[in-house]
Amino acid sequence: MALYQMKKNCKCQIEKLPCNHLLKCLGMREGMTVCVKSRQPLGGPIVIEIGKRSFAIARDVAEEIVVREVN
Amino acid sequence: MSCHTTEQEELHIRKDDVKILLMGNPNVGKSVVFSKLTGMEVMSANYTGTTVTYTKGNIQHREKKGIIIDVPGTYSLEATSPAEEVAVEFLKDASADAVICVLDATNLERNLNFALQVKEYGLPTIFALNLMDVAERQGVYIDVQQLEKELNAPVIPTVAIRNVGLRELLQKAWEAAEKQEKELPTLALSEEDRWLEVGRMIKNVQQVEHRHPTFLEKLGDLSLRPFPGLPIAFIVLMMALGVVVGGGKGLRAAIFLPIVNNWIVPFFRMIVGNFVAEGLIYNVLVGEYGIFVKGIEWPFALILPYVLLFYVVLSFLEDSGYLPRLGVLVDSTLRRVGVHGGNIVPFIMGYGCSVPAILGTRAATSFKERIIVSSLVALAVPCAAQTGAFIALLGDHSALVLVLVYLISFIAMLLAGIVLDKVIPGKSEPMLLEIPNLLMPDKDALLKKIWIRTKGFMIEAEVPMMLGVGFAALVAETGALNAVSGYVAPLTTGWLGLPPEATLGLLLGVIRRELAVLPLLELDLTTLQLLVGAVVALFYIPCLAVLGVLIKEFGMKIALTMGVATILLAFLIGGVLNHTVSFVLMLL
Numbered sequence: 001m002a003l004y005q006m007k008k009n010c011k012c013q014i015e016k017l018p019c020n021h022l023l024k025c026l027g028m029r030e031g032m033t034v035c036v037k038s039r040q041p042l043g044g045p046i047v048i049e050i051g052k053r054s055f056a057i058a059r060d061v062a063e064e065i066v067v068r069e070v071n
Numbered sequence: 072m073s074c075h076t077t078e079q080e081e082l083h084i085r086k087d088d089v090k091i092l093l094m095g096n097p098n099v100g101k102s103v104v105f106s107k108l109t110g111m112e113v114m115s116a117n118y119t120g121t122t123v124t125y126t127k128g129n130i131q132h133r134e135k136k137g138i139i140i141d142v143p144g145t146y147s148l149e150a151t152s153p154a155e156e157v158a159v160e161f162l163k164d165a166s167a168d169a170v171i172c173v174l175d176a177t178n179l180e181r182n183l184n185f186a187l188q189v190k191e192y193g194l195p196t197i198f199a200l201n202l203m204d205v206a207e208r209q210g211v212y213i214d215v216q217q218l219e220k221e222l223n224a225p226v227i228p229t230v231a232i233r234n235v236g237l238r239e240l241l242q243k244a245w246e247a248a249e250k251q252e253k254e255l256p257t258l259a260l261s262e263e264d265r266w267l268e269v270g271r272m273i274k275n276v277q278q279v280e281h282r283h284p285t286f287l288e289k290l291g292d293l294s295l296r297p298f299p300g301l302p303i304a305f306i307v308l309m310m311a312l313g314v315v316v317g318g319g320k321g322l323r324a325a326i327f328l329p330i331v332n333n334w335i336v337p338f339f340r341m342i343v344g345n346f347v348a349e350g351l352i353y354n355v356l357v358g359e360y361g362i363f364v365k366g367i368e369w370p371f372a373l374i375l376p377y378v379l380l381f382y383v384v385l386s387f388l389e390d391s392g393y394l395p396r397l398g399v400l401v402d403s404t405l406r407r408v409g410v411h412g413g414n415i416v417p418f419i420m421g422y423g424c425s426v427p428a429i430l431g432t433r434a435a436t437s438f439k440e441r442i443i444v445s446s447l448v449a450l451a452v453p454c455a456a457q458t459g460a461f462i463a464l465l466g467d468h469s470a471l472v473l474v475l476v477y478l479i480s481f482i483a484m485l486l487a488g489i490v491l492d493k494v495i496p497g498k499s500e501p502m503l504l505e506i507p508n509l510l511m512p513d514k515d516a517l518l519k520k521i522w523i524r525t526k527g528f529m530i531e532a533e534v535p536m537m538l539g540v541g542f543a544a545l546v547a548e549t550g551a552l553n554a555v556s557g558y559v560a561p562l563t564t565g566w567l568g569l570p571p572e573a574t575l576g577l578l579l580g581v582i583r584r585e586l587a588v589l590p591l592l593e594l595d596l597t598t599l600q601l602l603v604g605a606v607v608a609l610f611y612i613p614c615l616a617v618l619g620v621l622i623k624e625f626g627m628k629i630a631l632t633m634g635v636a637t638i639l640l641a642f643l644i645g646g647v648l649n650h651t652v653s654f655v656l657m658l659l
Binding site for chain 1: 145146147149151177178180181184209211262266279292295296297300395398399400402403411412413501502503504505506
């Protein structure tokens with residue numbers, strides 16, 4: 001499932017990251033647990049939380065991040 | 072004459088001077104550490120990419136001189152972006168004696184990953200564990216002694232903004248630099264192994280206690296959702312407008328105008344009156360439109376109150392960390408003009424001055440996005456000084472026209488953005504942005520920042536303004552203005568429907584944006600003429616300083632294209648507006 005499709009406040013684990021240098025640099029890695037904090041209408045970015053940090057991720061990128069829901 | 076200096080002053084480095092690099096992830100407070108250690112005035116804000124080029128500063132320690140270099144923040148040292156290349160270049164350069172690596176205590180994991188990469192270069196490294204106060208408030212506890220062991224290097228806990236720990240930091244860095252013996256570079260790890268190592272270290276040094284979110288954390292989260300984020304954004308913008316426009320008018324009427332008109336201008340009149348007899352020179356200096364009358368009244372009484380208050384609002388927003396949140400909310404709108412939401416920051420800076428806005432586009436955007444943002448800012452974003460002039464011109468006469476001017480500015484930006492997005496080849500980057508913690512700005516840091524910016528305006532606006540007014544007084548007094556006005560009459564009176572004297576604004580507008588507006592103050596214009604005059608001034612060539620920075624950033628060809636395009640658009644839109652409204656009025 002793509003990260004972009006996750007509902008708000010859902011926790012999920014990153015299974016596969018696309019080849020994006022900046023994603024890795026921001027500290028995102030496969031196996032991490034993330035939480036979707038907010039979604040925007042009209043194909044806007046989503047904001048996710050990893051630990052205590054928040055990141056805004058564009059739809060194009062978030063659609064390529066494969067995640068698995070965890071609870 | 073630019074609003075902000077862009078040139079790096081090359082400091083002379085002697086061979087025996089100690090050279091220390093200041094490095095770290097973006098938005099960990101390197102610039103704050105730098106300005107506190109060197110006493111230099113550099114800009115800092117609560118979001119990534121404030122420092123877009125390196126800055127050098129002098130430091131002194133026990134009578135010995137040294138130099139410290141503020142390297143732009145990067146997330147890694149893999150040299151995949153221009154900022155990273157700069158950082159790696161500095162580390163490889165053998166002349167560096169030590170590195171101060173600033174770590175963000177609230178985000179230790181990613182920062183340690185960077186720390187390990189720095190250590191691979193084998194320079195003596197001191198770590199500043201910054202933002203300790205915020206970390207504690209969030210319930211993050213770090214065992215500093217254990218961290219020193221893990222990193223095999225000194226770690227100094229700091230709260231840079233309040234000077235906590237900085238003396239010790241400099242002391243340790245100095246000792247390390249003077250030892251002169253290079254450390255053995257640690258073995259370069261693969262990315263995978265490095266993260267594993269970081270994970271192991273985190274387990275040993277960090278404890279996180281669950282805390283209930285504070286009010287600011289809750290507000291920070293709420294401001295990211297469409298609801299109530301959009302209403303919050305609306306309230307923030309209205310409050311900002313209220314402070315700048317309402318407060319500016321109050322300041323102007325209550326303080327600045329009386330001081331200028333009752334004290335400063337009479338003072339200059341008296342002095343000049345003692346030396347110069349009434350006549351041409353007297354009029355140019357202290358006549359009704361003289362250098363020491365309008366040249367002081369315009370910048371100080373009409374413009375300064377708005378510039379000052381704009382910088383109060385901008386500095387507060389910057390340091391609070393709110394602007395990236397606004398970027399998330401406006402991303403889908405901004406993407407229509409071909410740029411991602413993070414670019415809202417240079418746009419908002421442009422309402423202060425276009426020069427730092429255009430320089431700010433260097434932070435992490437593609438070339439296409441830089442061109443689009445810079446063009447739109449140069450074309451249709453009025454700077455704080457021009458806003459002050461608009462309010463002086465339109466505020467008392469018709470608030471509706473004032474609103475209309477800004478509405479036209481927005482529409483023009485949207486249309487021009489859509490066109491530029493289509494025309495300019497290349498790709499826009501998708502948004503990928505760290506959202507900083509929402510913080511209550513530190514009072515001292517805020518005041519200092521407002522002071523740096525306002526002082527910059529006073530120094531750099533006053534000279535061109537007086538020269539401009541002096542030039543205007545001269546051409547008006549000698550009758551040269553009438554001659555020039557005759558040549559451009561078809562444009563000003565025919566096409567734009569303005570009185571011939573409006574030529575003066577067009578001449579002076581090349582120097583500074585507000586000077587395209589201010590001469591209209593004295594002309595007793597109709598409402599339509601006010602609107603047309605203001606709109607032409609809005610789109611007109613974006614002042615000499617901006618042209619200079621455009622040339623520097625994008626080269627002569629692109630800068631001149633932008634300059635010519637803005638002039639043509641100004642006359643085109645102004646004229647069309649004039650003729651359409653006249654035509655509609657005739658029909659009614």
